[in-house]
Amino acid sequence: MVKPYNTLEGSKKDQVQSMFDRIAPRYDLLNRLLSFGIDKIWRRNVVKQLKELKGPMVLDVATGTGDLAVEICKIDPVAVYGLDLSNEMLAFAKEKIFRKKLHMTVQLRQGDSENLPFEDDFFDAITVAFGVRNFENLSKGLEEMHRVLRPGGRLVVLEFSKPKKFPFKQLYHFYFTKILPWWGGLISKDKEAYAYLPASVLQFPEGKEFEEKLRRAGLQPQASLPQTFGIATIYVSTKP
Ligand SMILES: C[S@@+](CC[C@H](N)C(=O)[O-])C[C@H]1O[C@@H](n2cnc3c(N)ncnc32)[C@H](O)[C@@H]1O
Numbered sequence: 001m002v003k004p005y006n007t008l009e010g011s012k013k014d015q016v017q018s019m020f021d022r023i024a025p026r027y028d029l030l031n032r033l034l035s036f037g038i039d040k041i042w043r044r045n046v047v048k049q050l051k052e053l054k055g056p057m058v059l060d061v062a063t064g065t066g067d068l069a070v071e072i073c074k075i076d077p078v079a080v081y082g083l084d085l086s087n088e089m090l091a092f093a094k095e096k097i098f099r100k101k102l103h104m105t106v107q108l109r110q111g112d113s114e115n116l117p118f119e120d121d122f123f124d125a126i127t128v129a130f131g132v133r134n135f136e137n138l139s140k141g142l143e144e145m146h147r148v149l150r151p152g153g154r155l156v157v158l159e160f161s162k163p164k165k166f167p168f169k170q171l172y173h174f175y176f177t178k179i180l181p182w183w184g185g186l187i188s189k190d191k192e193a194y195a196y197l198p199a200s201v202l203q204f205p206e207g208k209e210f211e212e213k214l215r216r217a218g219l220q221p222q223a224s225l226p227q228t229f230g231i232a233t234i235y236v237s238t239k240p
Helices: 012-034 038-048 067-075 087-099 138-148 168-188 191-203 208-216
Strands: 057-061 079-084 106-110 123-129 149-160 220-227 232-238
Touching (some): 012 087, 012 168, 012 191, 038 067, 038 123, 038 232, 057 138, 067 079, 067 087, 067 106, 087 106, 123 138, 138 149, 168 191, 208 220, 208 232
Parallel strands (some): 057 123, 123 149
Antiparallel strands (some): 220 232
16 A cells, blocks of 8 residues: 555554645645646536536535635535545635635535545535545545435546556656656655655556446446546546
């Protein structure tokens, strides 16, 4: 299992939590710089998958600094719950949500995706952006999301994947394994966090393999939508 700090003791979950606590102040800036702003388009594309839902109750798992929760507010949800392990990431989300006057719609909660503090069949939709790769137990996380989703409800996962075609495959590999860790380490002052990012993406199950994980958790994959030459993929699935 790839963990953020290979030289340190502690579970992946503990390490992921302290890594995000540490990089939280620079997280948004780094996202914009390292993805050249494309991450915003990907989150918008996630929300497009929820557009036809009328006044949904939405859970954004691994909400981090709340960018996706804010984007979800554009489809007039009844409520958005944003859940994350890291209190520091949530502190930035809280400030952003107040600044955007969305605090009547978005509720933030510290918690673990592998043990969701919600009733069965509660949400119309669940989203996760760049979160599932960080779960210690991916199957447990997916099963929990299946549990709290209502029958007919929709899960939309956005996660990094690897471009397959020349020359993007080669360019991406060079950027992701050489340039991004260097820049990320310099700006975040946490070299290991930005070495963990490519390492965790390279070992993550993508495409058909991830769809199989969704199936095993009881979900029905509906579509896998590659984004920007396959750098990321949006996985849409439903609870039967
Ligand atoms: C890369 S950030 C993504 C944040 C946000 N979704 C975005 O799109 O920018 C990953 C987030 O997942 C959270 N996370 C990782 N494992 C988690 C878990 N088991 N339960 C809840 N949150 C988790 C981290 O604390 C971190 O804030």
